[in-house]
Amino acid sequence: MSWWKEKRTYRYLFLAILIGLILYFLYLVRQLFLPFILAIILVYLLNPVVGRMEKRGSPRVAAILILYLGVIIVVTGLFMYGVPRMVNQLETLVESIPVYTDQVEGMVQNIQQSFDNSTIPPGVHQIVDERIRWAELRLMGMVRQVMDLLLALLGNLFNFALAPVLAFYMMKDLEHLKKWAISQVPGEWTTDVLYLAKQIDHVFASFIRGHLTVVLIVGVLTSIAFMLIGLQFATMLGIIAGLAELIPYFGPLIGAIPAVAMALLQSKWLAVKVVIAVFVIQQLEGNIISPKILGHSVGLHPLAIIIALLAGGHLFGIAGMLLAVPLAAIARILVSFAWEKLN
Known part of the structure; x- marks a missing residue:
């Protein structure tokens, strides 16, 4: 029998089409990957502790919930201590930016003045000026990137809240998921x-x-x-x-x-x-x-x-x-x- 008439050929073709459709679907919903990625990170971090607690006799679900409670207490404590401190530092930084900007501008002006008073060839002088302006633009770009990152974090609060829920179900049924995945392999x-x-x-x-x-x-x-x-x-x-x-x-x-x-x-x-x-x-x-x-x-x-x-x-x-x-x-x-x- 010719290879294109064998059932195995149609099975492989079906699997190839199915995998292609799945990959295309994942591409379409790629914006939803963040909570799953965060959930996987949580599983890697917390599952070893859950495993140790389970070996000592705790039911798996109870071990996960106890661990979550401990993590919530620690994170809440860090937020209660760290967030006010960070807010105060950010307020101080905002108030200090004009002072720091004046200092940086003064340093740049001194550097430019020293170049103006030197005997550097005009071509080299122009290159140095261009590099200084390039550095200023790069610093401003870095500040914008940091601000964009902070805004992106605020915009993903739902994803951060969803990640622990996904991680809970992943850890709860982790062994079943592993066995199911192995059973799907030829x-x-x-x-x-x-x-x-x-x-x-x-x-x-x-x-x-x-x-x-x-x-x-x-x-x-x-x-x-x-x-x-x-x-x-x-x-x-x-x-x-x-x-x-x-x-x-x-x-x-x-x-x-x-x-x-x-x-x-x-x-x-x-x-x-x-x-x-x-x-x-x-x-x-x-x-x-x-x-x-x-x-x-x-x-x-x-x-x-x-x-x-x-x-x-x-x-x-x-x-x-x-x-x-x-x-x-x-x-x-x-x-x-x-x-x-x-x-």
Whole structure:
């Protein structure tokens, strides 16, 4: 019998059409992905604790609800302490912006005046002026991006509220979902699919649990250090430094720039203290915190990580840099698996 008359051919064709329709549907509803992504993150963060509580005799649903109650208490406490402090710092920042703007303009004018009084060739002088104006535009663009991000967060409050509900049902029926997914895999593919799923799950677990733990530790340490040395807006700058830890290699530099810039507007000696504090915390993070929590989790060469970060940043900006490492690690797993199968 010819291959186009076999039932298997029509089955594969049907599956291909079905997968195409599903992918097209997912593309149409891509704006709804955020609560599911947040729910998956919550599952990765909370499910290990639920599993331990279940092993000690707690029913799974009760363990999830108890854990949710604990998380609500902690988050409420942080909001009660952190939100007023953040609001006060934002109000102070808004009041201080004109002063800081005058200081920056004065520094720029002094630099331009020094160039005007120097013997720099006109062509080089023009290039420097263009770079200064470019830097000013870039700073204004960064401010607009931050404001757009804050507005986007406010506009996604429903998604943030929906994520815990989705995460509850995912954790409640997680084992059933796993068994159902395995049952849908053809028997001859089961071993390979389970192997790939385990490897990819390890990457996601390491990135979500490990990196977010590092973010929290570095953010808290940095905020405390900035408070102790008397830096204004220490909490906000500490949060920025902590979140920047999600970006390997370049993250510490990205997180330190706002703090150093703010310190320079207060005093040069304070800027030196900020640099020292960031250096000490980064040494702790690089030599103690990350090795203990992350280890060599993603299995990528440092050069591959840097290339992935540069490519992600070039294509998708900060979001691309945040996702570059886990996506590169997953790509490595898939390519290695395909290479082994082809040999």
